[in-house]
Amino acid sequence: MKEPTIVGFLCNWCSYEGADRAGDARLEYPANIRTVRVMCSGRVEPEFVLHAFREGASGVLILGCHPGDCHYKMGNYKARRRISLLKKTLEQLGIEPERVRLDWVAAGEGERFAKVANEMADTIKGLGPLELS
Amino acid sequence: MAKPKVAFYWCASCGGCEEAVVDLAEDLLKVVDAVDIVLWPVALDFKRKDVEAMKDGAIAVSFINGAVRTEEQEEMVKLLRKKSGLVVAFGSCAHIGGIPGLANFWDRETIFERVYKDVPSVRNPEGIYPQQKTKVDGVELTLPEFYDTVYTLDQVINVDYYLPGCAPPPDLIMNAVTAILEGKLPDKGSVLAPDKSLCDTCPRKDSKPEKLSIKAIRRPHEVIADPEKCFLEEGIICLGPATRSGCGERCINANMPCRGCFGPTKGVRDQGAKMVSAIASILGVEDEDKVTEEEVESLVKQIDDPAGLFYMYSLPASMLRRKRMG
Numbered sequence: 001m002k003e004p005t006i007v008g009f010l011c012n013w014c015s016y017e018g019a020d021r022a023g024d025a026r027l028e029y030p031a032n033i034r035t036v037r038v039m040c041s042g043r044v045e046p047e048f049v050l051h052a053f054r055e056g057a058s059g060v061l062i063l064g065c066h067p068g069d070c071h072y073k074m075g076n077y078k079a080r081r082r083i084s085l086l087k088k089t090l091e092q093l094g095i096e097p098e099r100v101r102l103d104w105v106a107a108g109e110g111e112r113f114a115k116v117a118n119e120m121a122d123t124i125k126g127l128g129p130l131e132l133s
Numbered sequence: 134m135a136k137p138k139v140a141f142y143w144c145a146s147c148g149g150c151e152e153a154v155v156d157l158a159e160d161l162l163k164v165v166d167a168v169d170i171v172l173w174p175v176a177l178d179f180k181r182k183d184v185e186a187m188k189d190g191a192i193a194v195s196f197i198n199g200a201v202r203t204e205e206q207e208e209m210v211k212l213l214r215k216k217s218g219l220v221v222a223f224g225s226c227a228h229i230g231g232i233p234g235l236a237n238f239w240d241r242e243t244i245f246e247r248v249y250k251d252v253p254s255v256r257n258p259e260g261i262y263p264q265q266k267t268k269v270d271g272v273e274l275t276l277p278e279f280y281d282t283v284y285t286l287d288q289v290i291n292v293d294y295y296l297p298g299c300a301p302p303p304d305l306i307m308n309a310v311t312a313i314l315e316g317k318l319p320d321k322g323s324v325l326a327p328d329k330s331l332c333d334t335c336p337r338k339d340s341k342p343e344k345l346s347i348k349a350i351r352r353p354h355e356v357i358a359d360p361e362k363c364f365l366e367e368g369i370i371c372l373g374p375a376t377r378s379g380c381g382e383r384c385i386n387a388n389m390p391c392r393g394c395f396g397p398t399k400g401v402r403d404q405g406a407k408m409v410s411a412i413a414s415i416l417g418v419e420d421e422d423k424v425t426e427e428e429v430e431s432l433v434k435q436i437d438d439p440a441g442l443f444y445m446y447s448l449p450a451s452m453l454r455r456k457r458m459g
């Protein structure tokens with residue numbers, strides 16, 4: 001069976017690099033993560049997440065710089081509030097909040113990227129594909 | 134020259150949109166003078182067969198209010214589509230699902246169970262529910278199918294224009310009717326209201342500080358809102374940032390926050406998601422770098438029913454359209 005797709009929104013300044021590092025180091029991470037480079041985790045509108053689900057994603061991973069390290073200073077704090085409220089809203093709509101994960105991965109943290117991505121893939125595998133009517 | 138034929142029809146709605154037509158007051162007489170009404174179930178005795186007998190395209194414009202939730206409504210709007218040059222989705226329910234669209238938090242089974250069995254005023258120990266087919270004295274009686282999901286009008290038929298609002302205000306209705314009669318309509322698919330957010334035209338917008346930060350969320354019944362201040366500034370959730378202007382700020386002027394009946398502006402695909410974003414960008418912004426994860430959770434927890442509130446009028450039109458039933 002095809003693994004359910006996960007869309008990963010990766011911040012340009014840190015997590016995107018982190019993912020590159022993981023690649024360079026040949027660390028194993030799931031092939032079913034489709035990454036989208038964004039300028040900041042604070043750029044990820046709740047609409048993007050819904051759009052990903054509508055287009056067939058079963059999980060959405062948003063990765064930004066660690067708190068205090070955002071290139072635009074406060075973007076990741078905004079992301080934190082947004083995603084928290086979005087998850088609560090999604091839960092009421094029958095979408096398991098675990099299908100959305102916001103986390104922090106710095107540019108040098110290839111291993112951390114692989115770990116978070118693998119955990120996310122396991123979570124989504126456990127939940128199964130997201131079917132929308 | 135023969136007067137243009139006009140139809141009014143209702144689907145899943147409350148009757149308020151019919152009232153809105155009557156609210157045109159003297160202007161209604163001008164409309165009645167200029168057009169020939171060929172269907173209006175609330176006021177005139179024309180039947181489905183009268184519509185069926187017309188040539189395709191014979192009706193200049195059909196104003197259809199209400200969302201679509203039954204088989205009969207689907208048949209009627211498809212018939213009207215065939216017979217009409219233009220179809221206008223009239224009011225919030227036809228436009229974005231409206232209040233009937235909140236039923237998309239449930240499905241037929243859970244709704245029937247509640248309405249025909251569980252409500253305290255109903256006694257139905259045998260659990261008798263409406264059936265599409267019932268035999269009575271050897272005669273088969275039928276009812277149209279009740280769908281699991283409530284649909285916006287444009288999810289069922291092509292819609293040419295939208296008149297937003299619960300209900301659409303008289304000035305927008307008259308503008309639309311005049312534009313149709315004079316053939317001065319905007320591009321197909323347009324919403325016949327300004328493409329600005331309610332906050333842009335709100336009389337309270339100037340009181341809104343540049344950088345808003347709120348800590349406590351208050352529900353409208355818990356406080357008496359200051360009639361001068363932006364609701365958000367007081368921690369009362371107002372859907373103004375995600376809602377199209379054009380209603381005349383009706384709720385705001387009655388000192389009540391907006392609930393979003395005009396739907397979103399053109400650039401916004403999902404009104405509820407836009408509200409998630411709007412509230413998250415002001416909730417607990419002060420010293421945001423010192424706020425812990427747990428504190429973020431408890432700030433968010435204050436909003437009891439974000440999905441119901443942010444999608445109060447627009448759940449069927451949203452990207453998810455309905456609750457996913459487990």
Ligand code: SF4
Pocket residue numbers: 331332333335336337338341362363364365371372373374385390391
């Ligand atoms: S949030 Fe509401 S009260 Fe505040 S400016 Fe916008 S519409 Fe007006």
Ligand code: SF4
Pocket residue numbers: 298299331376377380381382383384385390391392393394395396
């Ligand atoms: S203030 Fe909002 S809910 Fe009230 S009529 Fe206007 S658009 Fe509709």
Ligand code: FES
Pocket residue numbers: 011012013014039040041042063064065069070071072073075076
């Ligand atoms: S720049 Fe990386 S989270 Fe803002």
